[in-house]
Amino acid sequence: MELRYIVYIVFISIVIAACSSNATQTSSELRDFPVIRVEPRDTVISKTYVANIEAAKNVRVHARVSGLIKAVLVSEGQHVQKGQPLFKINDDVLRVELEKTNAAYHAAEAAVKMAQVELSQIKALFDKKIVAKSELDIAQAKYESALAQKNLAKAEQHAIQQKINFTTITAPFNGVIDRIPFKEGSLVNEGDLLTTISDLSHVYAYFSIPEDEYFELLGNNESIFAQRIQLQLPNGEVYRYKGELHKAESEIDRITGSIAFKAKFSNPDGLIKHGTSGKLLLSKTQEKAILVPHKSVFSIQDKNYVFLVSQDNKVKMHHVVLGATLDGVYIVDAGLNGNELIVYEGIQTLREGDVIKPKAYSF
Secondary structure, three states: OHHHHHHHHHHHHHHHHHHHHHHHHHHHOOOEEEEEEOOOEEEEEEEEEEEEEEEEEEEEEEOOOOEEEEEEOOOOOOEEOOOOEEEEEOOHHHHHHHHHHHHHHHHHHHHHHHHHHHHHHHHHHHHOOOOOHHHHHHHHHHHHHHHHHHHHHHHHHHHHHHHHHHOEEEOOOOEEEOOOOOOOOOEEOOOOEEEEEEEEEEEEEEEEEEHHHHHHHHHOOOOHHHOEEEEEOOOOOEOOOOOEEEEOOOOOEOOOOEEEEEEEEEOOOOOOOOOOEEEEEEEEEEEEEOEEEHHHOEEEOOEEEEEEEOOOOEEEEEEEEEEEEOOOEEEEEEOOOOOOEEEOOOHHHOOOOOEOEEEEOOO
16 A cells, blocks of 8 residues: 555656746746837828829920921920920922902902992982992992902901911920921921920829719818828829829719829929829828737738737737838728737737747847
8 A cells, every 4th residue: 555655656756846847947948029119109191102204394296387497496395485496397388379459459449449439420320310320339339349359359468477487486484395206397287286395394193083083081180181192203203292182083984083283393394204104102190009910910811910929928919900001011091009019920820718938029
């Protein structure tokens, strides 16, 4: 009996020693995990939109009459002023036509005077009852016909003069000359494109906001017009002038499900050209935002979680509702109030209730 008792005591001792040994081993094998303290901070939230950039004015200059280009008075890329001559088309043939119309007008004018004198004579005879009413009517008709011929000659004279005026092409506004396809001596037809002129004193960047995003702003009592507007150029640089937002359309596009806006940017140096592409950055400051790194978040069945670290260094899954996505971080809309300690990275190897060695990390 005593022997069995002694064996039992020895067995219990071995078990206790083994458990103690395992406990010591587990404690010594705890892994380091970087942890961060979640704290509210003022954060700039930005959204990016693809934009098409257009000059304040961009006009295609066409020939309004046919003829040989007598002179090109500007060069490509030149800054011009409103009313400045750009091209001169040879008008020799038109001036010959003008002389003919002038002669026709003078002849018609003389015919009117003759018809008027004849009408006056017939009217005097009619008043004396020497001629019949029909002769007076004929004289009146001749006068009106001559007057109509005079007006027609005047209109033809004006038309030719207008064509002559069209042979001098001037700038419709202050701007920059684009490519000039026709040179001096080239034959151009009415309607041919001579060049394009752009007013680059300021430019408009056109972009569209999805319908759901637009109404989300309205639901949050936010105004897109209160946000800061910046333009990112194709080389990645941010344009130094800030934008001023304008609404481009008042309706939702049924095909794209978006509403169009435009941002106005000053362009005093003419750096931005018509047709440039770029990206618009719309940003606002959100006060006391809760931020968590992408590395700290994992998803299970369409829900997002982080690992909270308790005072005894145990981790616990905690549900969070994510908002806007920024560069490497999420804004937490719900689930965290600030001052919580969460695991920064390595969450793939953790399980609910695991004990870790926290290692402070800042981001």
